Amino acid sequence: MSILVTGGAGFIGSNFVLDWVKQSDETVINLDVLSYAGNLENLKTLDGDARHVFVKGDICDRALLDRLLAEHRPRAIVHFAAESHVDRSIHGPAAFVRTNIEGTFTLLEAARAYWGALQGEEKAGFRFHHVSTDEVYGSLKKDDAPFTETNPYEPNSPYSASKAASDHLVRAWHHTYGLPVLTSNCSNNYGPYHFPEKLIPLMIVNALAGKPLPVYGDGQQIRDWLYVTDHASAIRAVIAGGRVGEVYNIGGWNEMANIDIVKTVCALLDELRPSAAGPYERLITYVTDRPGHDRRYAIDARKIERELGWRPAETFQTGIRKTVQWYLDNPDWVARVQSGAYRDWLNKHYG
Template identity: 60%
Template sequence: MTPVNVLVTGGAGFIGSALCRQLVANPQNRVVNLDKLTYAGNVASLGTIEHAPNYRFVRGDICDEHAVLALMQAENINRVMHLAAETHVDRSIEGPAAFIEANIVGTFRLLQAALKHWQGLPEEEARNFRFHHISTDEVFGDLPFDGSLFHETTPYAPSSPYSASKASADHLVRAWHHTFGLPVVLSNCSNNYGPFHFPEKLIPLVILNALDEKPLPIYGTGSNVRDWLYVDDHARALMRVASAGTLGESYNIGGHSERSNLVVVETICDILDRRQPRQSGSYRDLKTFVSDRPGHDRRYAIDASRIERELGWRPQETFETGIEKTVSWYLENSWWWGPIRAGTYAGERLGRVAGPR
């Protein structure tokens, strides 16, 4: 079997770190983690693998095409799994330039480096090369409150600077496949949750604000719906797509777990009421409804039948089992989130908004 030398971009982030931990668990993989370590990148999320013989961390920027190409060549990379991105919708509204630079320009530079590396490989090694681009369901826009689902063929209709930048990156990846022959696969996932999730996102924000007896702000009426996917299930799906996906094709990855934002918040409150009760009242009493986000998508829902049918993947966690594990992890791991909450990012932003991505 050909050794798998994987370059993971953005591997110190939430999904990237989960992927790195699973990849490193297989000694046949050599994992090189390239991360710029912006605000949401955290090497503490990789503590269990940092000394593994088949793992290397490199601090760097995907926009540095020459450095990325040199790294690919030095490590004899035959699989790229591209997760490096700016991801938070609110941040994209406040400062879209960073999203254009990281998600569009960065993907372009990475594609150029991968293309040059692939073109220089011996024939057999070139046949085994794969570039896996990891994207989001937000590129499809939103859905009405009915039974409709996002399919791989759903037309793109991004709503925010974040989703528009990811849609642009998706188009670039497909263009490099069709024009230059770069062997690519793509995947679009629903909202992830689980351990090591940066505290600006809905689920960790609600857990930690509740523990701090702070308000739990909810956009609008909390009726916006997301399909929730446990992060370790997503990492397992990514490995299947990268190893067995059909070249040039995309795969939707979802958790079969649609929930409104309000239901998600109330579920967390109910678990905390049971696990760590307040001195008086319920954590639900901390709910606070705030003005809605501009252009807030109504509903996302994934049809994941293709990856289930073709690659044999299904989520192992339901929302009920996954959210219990997630709340438990945050209750037991203040060593990880405590410094983040206490640092320069704590305060006004972390206490302000409870909204997904």
């Protein structure tokens, strides 16, 4: 038995692969193009493990997808592969359209052909799990109820629009062709192996280097935060017991403003790695807000708890402490991912 994971060298994908191998003897076929955010070093502990088969390749490559499906005959596809950073999507939306829309279309077509040729229990048991985001629902006002699975889609960035389009494709392939799909929309993930362009790892890395901690606008943008291994366990639950064709929102029950996240990281660093120059909050620097910045996201995760019995194991307090400690313990990983291209992007974006 095996599963095919796309984007399994990225932040969430690699954490899912590591978690899967801990929980199962099934082989993981890991397909990743190794763009700037894909990092095989995340999976170094699996070197020599026959349960992990890595393939460098693009989800837009139909011939490669057909070959992998025919050779490994997976019982499920777990689709993480995506361009995923809002700021990058504003500066270069074309890559998001190609990977998130065209790539998902190509994967769906390959999966449809493969599934259509299966017989009996293999066909009945096959699942296509599409991993998406809460950003497809748009922005909430302060007193609005959290997003449920029936919220209308109102994406506000090139990134969220491309993910919304991919969600619609997945839904259509189920209703038109009968492909047995599952979709999950998650809130903001954090944890080990997070590429340091996103808020939490950027704050940790910059603080340790004595650099400014850039906070957009007034810092009052609110997000729900989900520890990445909780996300992995939720996906396992959906694959195992989710109803075909259904959407499951996955959240951490942790709504916090960005500025409070930054101050929490600073306080933990003051405790765990104090600076001789003084408290890390001194480095907080407010910068011009990004275009179309959504004000609040919040996930109502009651459906997955009601149907599948899943709840996050980590609170934000336990998860953020583990995250900060991981970055303190792995400075070599941080140094290696901070390539010249990454520094050039930071300079371009933050000036």
